[in-house]
Amino acid sequence: MKALFLAGGKGTRLRPLTDHLPKPMVPVMGRPLLERSIEALKECGVNKVVFSTGYRADDIEKYFSSSEFGVNIHYVCEDIPLGTGGAIKNCADYFNDTFIIFNSDIVSNIDLNDMVAFHKKKRADVTIAATRVQNPSSYGVIEYDEFGFATTFTEKPKPGEEKSDFINAGVYVFNPKVLDLIPSNRVVSVEKETFPALLQNGYKIAVYRGGTYWIDIGTPEKYMRVHADIFSGLCKIPENNFLTNRIYGLERIQIHDTARVIGPVWFGDDVRIGANVTVGPNVVVGSGFESGRGCVISDSILWNNVSVGSGVSITKSVVTAGVQNRKRYSVRKYHLLPGKQTASGHIISTYGRKDCHKLSQDKKIKILFLSTYPPRACGIATFTQDLICELEKTGQVDTSVAAVSDSEYSYPPRVKFTIEQQNEEAYAEAAEKINSSGFDLLMVEHEYGIFGGKWGKFLLNLTSRLKIPYFVTLHTVLPNPAESQKEIMSTLAAKSRKIITMASNTVDILQNTYGIERTKIEVVHHGVPEYPSTERDTLKKELGLTGRFIVSTFGLISPGKGLEYGIEAIARVAKKHPDILYFILGQTHPVVKRKDGEKYREKLERTVKNFGLEEKVRFVNRYLKIEEIIRYLQLSDVYMTPYLGKDQAVSGTLAYAAGYGRVIISTPYLYAEEMLKDGRGLLADFRSPATLAERIEEVMTHPEQQEEMERRTQELGKTMYWGEVSLHYLHLFQAELQRGKEPPA
Incomplete structure (x- = not known):
């Protein structure tokens, strides 16, 4: 052809x-x-x-x-x-x-x-x-x-x-x-x-x-945009997927021991990075690049054969082939012409200069989060707290929270006001507070069940009245929603600046089922806290578990977790491998507990007793601190999620396990399929103790396979630490606010 x-x-x-x-x-x-x-x-x-x-x-x-x-x-x-x-x-x-x-x-x-x-x-x-x-x-x-x-x-x-x-x-x-x-x-x-x-x-x-x-790519702005889209996973290139491999070409460069590379970054050939240089995130470094000491380069595209001297700072710029920048100089949102040498205080050329500083680079972005928040026991509350803490570390934002509450809680000072979950009028009142409080944007953490009304419909009373831009992070994406669920999501998305999803396999669902424009969808990993690594065998020795094969599941316990199938799988494995030990970590979900008490936990305990697994299954019945969760993950040989809901689009617990490079065995819900592909774990059938047991035994009897899966999972996990994820959010906010603060019509 x-x-x-x-x-x-x-x-x-x-x-x-x-x-x-x-x-x-x-x-x-x-x-x-x-x-x-x-x-x-x-x-x-x-x-x-x-x-x-x-x-x-x-x-x-x-x-x-x-x-x-x-x-x-x-x-x-x-x-x-x-x-x-x-x-x-x-x-x-x-x-x-x-x-x-x-x-x-x-x-x-x-x-x-x-x-x-x-x-x-x-x-x-x-x-x-x-x-x-x-x-x-x-x-x-x-x-x-x-x-x-x-x-x-x-x-x-x-x-x-x-x-x-x-x-x-x-x-x-x-x-x-x-x-x-x-x-x-x-x-x-x-x-x-x-x-x-x-x-x-x-x-x-x-x-x-x-x-x-x-x-x-008819304008410089669109030229930079396509690179941002490649880095975010919106646009794919054959040689690399930046969602899983955040730094491309690192093996081809010479980098000083004191230099730092923050993905996503693309490197060409024959690149030399000097001492105390920071490159990234969102940087393309062309072949033949050479830097002096102490340079800072972010959100920029450097063509081939660019050379910069010590102390140079480059951000949001395109630097074309052959540029030499030898003096301590800050380049921001500029295009540098080839063959020129910059002098202190001299701007070579700009594009769109009048639009470069709609948002002052020195002014902090004021962000209000609409979410549940600790001490409310909720995965989304923990997610929001973690994201806020990491964003604050950048020094470029001021964050506050409007907490959606289902009861009375003693909130920290960061929570500026609360919204009574089932009070419809409270949502319209909250919109007025937000509009008059000087915030630059609202970040909505969305899950149908945390907002009032049928399927959280009361939220629309708030967003429809907003006079500032808002973003939405989706903690649930339903492939087959009820008509009312679809209408709520489509309406919410229509006036949002960006819809953030945590798995790329939900993008088509958002487009085809909810009619959301692809350009409005951003894929950002679920964040994972970064703690010092402790060797698994060291932890086992400290806890008197040397020689035991550890399987764990953590999170708020509810019937949808399918833990009874996990317990039965352990019973099957224990017949051949009596050294197995299964930790079920976490308290019963507060909503479940208010409705049914501890019926589900008691059922699980009876199941353990019926199988004679008292020495093989241990419950830790409390809300675990993050440090404890990480310690248990580092202790584990396998992390198991036998969940029953095939439409689950994100799992914070599975994200944590991936972040710490554990072998994950899971039922094939949406998020698990995304995270475990490319040899990063094993999938088992829904409601099937037999296939769960087969997968566990496969890991136990093939240590070399376990090692390889852990290596692959760790590669992905390194891109999921909150430091990386928060920068993705920050650059997303900055890019959108450059367009101004008016919400879509």
């Missing part, structure tokens, strides 16, 4: 990055965008490529002539710009069968194999990839019928006059016969002229709506 790249534009809006480089050649994670696009096309069988070039055409040809890229490449250079349609017509001689056309300034995850198959299934003459955006007035808008065929094209409609929120994504499948309708030797816009003409002449234009990520 063949493909055509439209690569002739000047990239005017991307200046100054394109002053010395054609737009398709700007590096994305160290490799030209055009090269990355070719790699994607090769996956769907493309073996011949035509580049329609114009501006700085020699740069493109020189690069692609110097190496083997696995495709045949032809070059057609425009003497004068011909527009998108004219460029396609200018290359018509190369195409005698169905072919793909690709605008060279887009990054997307459109499944090209699927798009071509869709084109053939529809028997279309042209298929256009379409993507949904929040503000379609800046793009070419596509209307289509119930059969998936285009009916109308509108280029950049006025705001409020858009009849569709699907836009032309700049990827097409063409049958060559349609080329006959494009005039030769003149400027033609495929969007404004060719597509309407095809419809008028009865040609079938199918609209393909696949793909979950799309961005055109």
Whole structure:
């Protein structure tokens, strides 16, 4: 199959990055965008490529002539710009069968194999990839019928006059016969002229709506955005997943013992990092980079062969190839031109300078958290407390809490006011307090059960009245919600700045089930507290447990935890392995206890007695401090979650176990499937003591497998410590507040 790249534009809006480089050649994670696009096309069988070039055409040809890229490449250079349609017509001689056309300034995850198959299934003459955006007035808008065929094209409609929120994504499948309708030797816009003409002449234009990520890198801001999206996991690149491997290329660099790298960071080749340098988070370091002592670099993209001297600080900047910065100097939100040397106090060049400081860099962000909070015994309360503590350590935020309460609690001073959970009027009153209290943003920790009304509907009384931006962290994502649950979530998301989920396998659910825009969804790990590591054998010796194989489960106990199945699994294993010991750690969930007392715990205790496991199962019936939880995890050989709910989208207890590199055996609920993939643990069937027992025995009898799973889990766990996670939240808040503090309309 063949493909055509439209690569002739000047990239005017991307200046100054394109002053010395054609737009398709700007590096994305160290490799030209055009090269990355070719790699994607090769996956769907493309073996011949035509580049329609114009501006700085020699740069493109020189690069692609110097190496083997696995495709045949032809070059057609425009003497004068011909527009998108004219460029396609200018290359018509190369195409005698169905072919793909690709605008060279887009990054997307459109499944090209699927798009071509869709084109053939529809028997279309042209298929256009379409993507949904929040503000379609800046793009070419596509209307289509119930059969998936285009009916109308509108280029950049006025705001409020858009009849569709699907836009032309700049990827097409063409049958060559349609080329006959494009005039030769003149400027033609495929969007404004060719597509309407095809419809008028009865040609079938199918609209393909696949793909979950799309961005055109037409401006420096969008260029930086695509890198941020790659780091956050929103956009994927083949060589690395930054959700699981936070630092790419570390083995290829020379780094001083006193330097610090905070992921996510991408390193090129032949990089030298000096003493007391801090790199990261969210930094791309191109090949040939060299730094002096004491530099601080964050949220920036450094192209190849950049050199900086001692004491240089760079943040939120793009530094292009060949820049030398030799003096102690702070660079913030600037683009540095190649071949220049900065002098103290001298700004080389800026982009969007008037928008750089909507939020003062010296002013702390005032954040109010809406959540449960200790001493209320609740996993979300602990999560909120941990996140706040780590954010405060950055010195860049002031945090307060509006605590949702189901009883009387003695709260710490950080809790500024409380909301009575089942008092509907209290939510509207809380909104007025928030609006008048000078907060920059509200962070909502969401779980249906912690807010009042059916499925927490009272929360909408608060968010609908807010005059400041709000963010939502989801602690539950239901794949098959009731209509009322779906309506609440969709309404909550509509006016939020970002919806934060803790597992990437929930992103499609949020998009397809709740209709949330992909660009609004951010994946951020559940945080894990970082404590000094103690050897497992040392802890076992201290506790008189040498020689025992330890399995543990911790958390607030409730019937949904499926612990009776875990106990029966231990009974099965103990027949062959009498050295096994199972710790069930934690008190009964307060809500369960108020309703049913200790019935469930008593049932578990009877189960232990019936199986004769008094020496094999130990209960620790209290709310454990974090230090105790970590100690038990470090003691454990296996952490087990035999939970019954397949839709559970996050588990703080499983996150903790992953953070400390334990082998995890779990039933296959959503979060477990995400965390245990790639050899990081073992899944067992729901309500199946037999398969739980099989998985435990598999670990007990294969120590080398246990060691490998622990290694893989620890690699992921290192990215989940609260220090890393809190920085992800901080940069998310900072980036969104740069857009201003007005909530969405």
